[in-house]
Amino acid sequence: MPAPSILLAGCGKLGSALLGGWLASPNPPRLVVLDRHKTCDNDNVTVIRTADSVPDDFTPDIIVLAIKPAVAEDVIASLAETLGARLDKAAFLSVMAGRTCASLSAAAKKSGHSCPTLRAMPNTPSTLGAGVSGLYASPEATEQQTQLCHDLLSAVGDVVEVTEEKDLLGVTALSGSGPAYVFLLAELLEKAGQAQGLSPENARQLARGTIYGAGRMLHELPDDAEKLRKAVTSPNGTTAAALAELMKEEAWPTAIEKAINAAVKRADELAG
Ligand SMILES: NC(=O)C1=CN([C@@H]2O[C@H](COP(=O)(O)OP(=O)(O)OC[C@H]3O[C@@H](n4cnc5c(N)ncnc54)[C@H](OP(=O)(O)O)[C@@H]3O)[C@@H](O)[C@H]2O)C=CC1
Ligand SMILES: O=C(O)[C@@H]1CCC=N1
Numbered sequence: 001m002p003a004p005s006i007l008l009a010g011c012g013k014l015g016s017a018l019l020g021g022w023l024a025s026p027n028p029p030r031l032v033v034l035d036r037h038k039t040c041d042n043d044n045v046t047v048i049r050t051a052d053s054v055p056d057d058f059t060p061d062i063i064v065l066a067i068k069p070a071v072a073e074d075v076i077a078s079l080a081e082t083l084g085a086r087l088d089k090a091a092f093l094s095v096m097a098g099r100t101c102a103s104l105s106a107a108a109k110k111s112g113h114s115c116p117t118l119r120a121m122p123n124t125p126s127t128l129g130a131g132v133s134g135l136y137a138s139p140e141a142t143e144q145q146t147q148l149c150h151d152l153l154s155a156v157g158d159v160v161e162v163t164e165e166k167d168l169l170g171v172t173a174l175s176g177s178g179p180a181y182v183f184l185l186a187e188l189l190e191k192a193g194q195a196q197g198l199s200p201e202n203a204r205q206l207a208r209g210t211i212y213g214a215g216r217m218l219h220e221l222p223d224d225a226e227k228l229r230k231a232v233t234s235p236n237g238t239t240a241a242a243l244a245e246l247m248k249e250e251a252w253p254t255a256i257e258k259a260i261n262a263a264v265k266r267a268d269e270l271a272g
Contacts, residue, residue, distance in 0.1 A: 003044075004029045004148055007060040007090075009075050010067035011035035011047075014095060017127035018066065019045075021156030024129060029152070032058055034075075051078035059086045062148055063115075065094040065104070069270055072099055073107045080111030091145040092117040093152070097172050098270025101138040101165060116140035118149045121168055121176040122156065131157030134171030136164070169271075173263030181259070186211055 006022075006029040008015055015035065022028050023042055031045045032054060040047050048054060060083070067075055072094075080087050092104050092115055101117035108115040118141050122133040133153040137146040153159045162168060186207050193203030217228055233239040246252045 003027055004061045004152075005032075005058060006030070006152065007032045007034065007054065007058070007063045007079070009034045009051075009063060009065050009079070011038035011040075012066070014122065014124065014126075015064075015066035017124045017131070018064065018095075018122060018152075018156055020127040021129050021131065022152065025155040030058075032060070034079075051075065052082050054079070054082050059083075060090045062093050062145070062152065063087075063090050064152075065092055065096055067096065069096045069099045072096065072104065073110075076104065076107040077111050080108060080113050087111075087113040087115055090115055091141055091149070093149045094119045095122055096270075097121070097176060097267050100271055101136070103271075105138070105140065116142070116145060118146065119165065119168055120149065120153055121171045122153060123175050123177075123179050125179060126156035129156055132175050133157060133159050134168055134175065135159055135161050136168055137161075138165070169264045169267045170260075172267040173260045177263050182211060182215075 008019060008031060011019060011033050012035070015033075016038070019031070019033065019040070022031065023044065028044045033040060033045055033047045034049075034051060034054075035047065036049055038047055046055060046058075063079065065072060065075070076092075083090075087108065092108070094101075094104055094117060096119075099119075101119055104117045105115060116138055118135065118137045120133050120135045122131050125131045126133070131153075133156075135146075135149060135153060137149070141149075150159055150161070160171070162171065189207035189210070190200075190203045193206055194200055198206070214228075217223075218225060221228070229243075233243060
């Protein structure tokens with residue numbers, strides 16, 4: 001089968017993560033990247049600055065929307081103008097937090113085109129092939145389009161398919177934003193280590209190494225997180241003392257719940 005043709009609209013933080021993962025995969029797609037700044041020296045990639053520069057011989061199978069929601073309608077209208085009937089052969093894969101399938105398909109319809117929409121919520125570890133994405137396909141998407149989007153996301157990590165679009169709110173709050181929570185934990189551990197007199201270099205190495213090792217255990221061992229936690233916790237030892245603080249109802253249990261609720265609320269607002 002020939003490699004699929006993918007138009008990546010927006011190559012900022014997330015778009016670059018996806019692009020990096022695709023280019024490192026064994027069978028990279030043919031890619032046109034629409035971005036005002038991105039440069040990329042790769043035979044599989046053509047970078048264009050404006051939608052009217054899409055090559056005439058390029059008919060995208062999937063148009064990945066990795067732009068900010070505020071510009072989505074404008075970008076879709078410009079692509080529709082340039083692609084014309086070629087747009088009807090494509091599906092959108094939106095990775096934007098918020099923006100429903102219906103609103104994106106409506107934007108294409110406004111330009112006189114019909115284009116099914118799928119939505120995914122990847123995360124930035126995709127750049128290392130270690131991402132995890134939620135994927136939702138609207139009923140208009142064909143099986144082939146859904147499989148293609150699944151394959152694109154699989155090239156950069158794991159994929160969790162959801163059958164209800166509203167489930168993407170929880171996916172966004174948990175795994176889309178999730179790497180930031182872990183990076184914050186790394187920052188805080190590093191600071192706390194320094195406060196205990198460790199050098200900045202040592203505190204950084206210890207904090208990062210701990211998160212990396214714990215992450216690998218979660219990924220590679222079959223055990224529940226709870227069992228892994230308990231295996232570190234000697235009775236009446238140091239971990240028990242620390243966890244007694246973190247697990248107080250008003251500490252991590254409440255903070256995490258509040259954080260996830262806030263992210264879900266914001267994702268809902270962005271959906272419009
Ligand atoms: N960052 C993350 O971890 C995740 C982000 N997302 C979603 O991905 C989307 C992008 O986020 P993120 O990558 O962080 O944002 P960025 O701002 O880093 O990237 C957006 C990119 O799109 C470009 N762009 C904007 N307008 C146009 C246009 N009209 N034509 C061409 N290029 C344009 C921007 O260029 P310019 O700078 O010139 O505006 C920028 O390079 C968001 O909708 C977000 O919800 C989803 C999951 C995770
Ligand atoms: O912060 C955001 O809105 C995006 C969506 C998930 C991660 N970054």
